[in-house]
Amino acid sequence: MQRPGEAERLASGVLRANKSNTLAATLLGRALLMQNRADEAVVPLERAARRDGSSKTETLLAIALAGAGRRDEALDQLRQTIARRPPFPPAFLEFASQLAKHGRDDEAISALKSGLALTPNVVELQIRLASLYLGRNDRPKARAILEHALAAAPGRHDVLAELARVMVLDGDYGAAAETFRRALALRPDDALTRANFGVCLLEMGERDAGEVSIRAAARGRPEMIGRAIMSLATTTHGRFFMRPSAVAKFLNG
Template identity: 50%
Template structure:
């Protein structure tokens, strides 16, 4: 419970006490490692994970070890560990996902795509892997293929908001603003408080000529969330039919103002 509440110091203390009674307590090792990683103490998380990994074939422990090594700036060691874990059978899919993510972080996007594709060959119905592949393809600027993969994932899992928002982002980047707007609307129908999706919807609306609707969407993003001013101003400036303000205060004044109502004839 402490770990889920991000009370990392408390979680670390409990896990440390548990390990004093039983040094091979797997759950305590996992909690301790996650708590240390949450405190940006990856170096300290590595030794207990290495000991646990040596005790047996545990792909979850090994994957977390690979993550910790990478976070501790031992990227080569971390990737080598993740390659070994991804090579085990039966396959442990999170190891493929972690390996692909770490490779992408080093700029090896093409290899990361290949890793996810190899995982999909082992688990072709995995929506999570299809989503990861779509994200990697977007990062690799292959928007057409990304849209194909993510559209297929949406067909299988139409209620997955993460799939919808990633598909909408690929459509937006590809200039398919009307399609992206429809996809964002669907996502927002499932998760209305997603302010980033609403800001991106605003860009799409302005690009298809619905400037008033786009600005209304940005006003709803900013309402009660002053920290979103930069994102809202960016959305307006990004659109070819938006607005640009030299001062943040001017953008805030515009967005906080209620739109003028048309006069009744």
């Protein structure tokens, strides 16, 4: 229920009464991570990982180690975890994410491919792999992976949104617009997808519809205003604002 402080208090109480309670130690670690207290989360998660040896707990421990600045230990832990069987896909995802965070994209891609070889239909691994290829501007590989993922999971909003983004980069605006519409039908309140849809419409020359979409994405969301302004300024049929009052007038129009 997103009440990590209370979860911490309850889990700590259980551990005071029974130090060997693995579930309480794991929950305490999770609660501390949610409060950005990774260094404190390491101790209970180490204790829980020693007792239950589960891939899930070990992955949480690796997240805590990385958050505490102990990167090499986190990677070592994840190497051990991804070697376990049955495979635990979130461990492969976390391993790849930590590698990519430090510029080791080749290793991250290799890790994701290894995970997909063991668990071929895990969409989260496919999306992350596609994003790494997209970061290298290898759009054909990214698009092929996402199209494969969409065929297996046609109702996944995240796959649709990412695939549409690749289509925009390819200049395939018609296909992108249709894919964005499918994504928004599944999650109408996704502001970022709505803003990207607006950009796509602008690139197609549908200025009025594009501006309506971008305006809707920013309305009531201060964090989206910068994105909206940038979208309008960098697209072929967008706008450029000289004064903050002009921005406010446009967004409230």
